[in-house]
Amino acid sequence: MIKHKDHFHGSDLEKIEQIYGIKKEEIVSFSANVNPLGVSPLLRTALSEQIDVITTYPDREYTSLRKCIAEYCGTEYENVIVGNGSTELISLFIQIEHPKKAMVIGPTYSEYEREISLGGGTTLYYPLREKDNFRLDVDDFISHLNESIDLIVICNPNNPTSSCITRTEMRHILDACKEHDIYVMVDETYVEFADNMAEISAVPLTNYYNNIVILRGTSKFFAAPGLRLGYAITGNRDLIKSINTRKNPWTINSLAVVAGETMFRDTAYIKATKDLISSERARIYRTFQKSPDFKVYEPSGNFMLIRILKDDLTSQDLFDRAIREKMMIRDCSTFPFLDNKYIRLCIMNPEDNDRLLACLLR
Structure with a gap:
């Protein structure tokens, strides 16, 4: 059985609050893979x-x-x-x-x-x-x-x-x-x-x-x-x-x-969700495709896996960078067969997605 080390799940905002001193209500979670439209x-x-x-x-x-x-x-x-x-x-x-x-x-x-x-x-x-x-x-x-x-x-x-x-x-x-x-x-x-x-x-x-x-x-x-x-x-x-x-x-x-x-x-909520995720997923995917620092894998869900190509950058580095700007991504180093060169982020509202892109691609 593979031993999984402790990591932050999308629901672990209380832990984040304690460690980073950021109120959980202020954190935009790109880690939980939950519909950004919220409750209909x-x-x-x-x-x-x-x-x-x-x-x-x-x-x-x-x-x-x-x-x-x-x-x-x-x-x-x-x-x-x-x-x-x-x-x-x-x-x-x-x-x-x-x-x-x-x-x-x-x-x-x-x-x-x-x-x-x-x-x-x-x-x-x-x-x-x-x-x-x-x-x-x-x-x-x-x-x-x-x-x-x-x-x-x-x-x-x-x-x-x-x-x-x-x-x-x-x-x-x-x-x-x-x-x-x-x-x-x-x-x-x-x-x-x-x-x-x-x-x-x-x-x-x-x-x-x-x-x-x-x-x-x-x-x-x-x-x-x-x-x-x-x-x-x-x-x-x-x-x-x-x-x-x-x-x-x-x-x-x-x-x-x-x-x-x-x-x-x-049906209205279902259509709105599908439209939002489809358009934002395509936009974010194209944006990462243009970056020489990342390799992005074609996504089907409301999230995408990204490989870090820069030698001096790790998944923990990017997690820390994002959380200090009150955004939480997933460090994928705890998944079987992945290492500290992989992150996962889910699709949120356009303005939040823009903030994360600016944070990760700078």
Whole structure:
């Protein structure tokens, strides 16, 4: 198991406040990968007007919420499971599948490895290569699969590389995993930010494959990490039954139900988010492409990975430079296969993006 040294997560603003003496309210976090539009006005109104729902228990089956999610994702509501954030569902899935050996495509989110380890399993990493611009070589990846592996974990688009796997490529992976009796867990936390989401999302594949589960949440795209509303989609009804049997009742509170039924139908907010991220991502990407001091990798999510090319500059240097100007980026030296020459930043509002560009490119 790879040992991750302490680092600042996008939610660690209290630590930053203590160490740097900057009030957390004054920090613009380019590290949390959360929608810069914040909570939508429609959601704010819905929650305030329906506050009385907390006086009753939510529907134990969450049928209305699941139907809303299914409509949003283009699937059947019977294929949807809701949880207290996607982290609860990751934990439940791993507890049920109980993989002895898992393969994770990395560098990526460390929670997968942690949950596999807690379940007594071991994790192998298949590294995305810098020479391939951190895009997956599907044929080479498939050649590394065998019967000793129980589970594959894929973050798509991947964090922190922002690279993606198309649905066609995912089909090849699922076919190969079928041959070796391997289950595939796909984390689509960032897929809604992608310009080519229709070519990336694996949701339609759940109609044909029973060895895939897709995880999503509302923390990033809907700017609601404190809501703790996540969901999973799978066509494997046996898995759904197992998760629902093990899952505690009412892990989704009544306000989260109201929020979910509002946000997934908030078409104006969804369009505004996609438009903002798409235009700003393209602008920032082009700007870094012109700099001789950085190499930027083509992003699909609402964030991008950047390699520092200057010999006398490290990720910690840039983190310190930005935080002293009340902006927080991610030092990627703690990710597997990355070092102190990589940073990650997410897309914020244009004026904040301009400030960060001026800070990093000077």
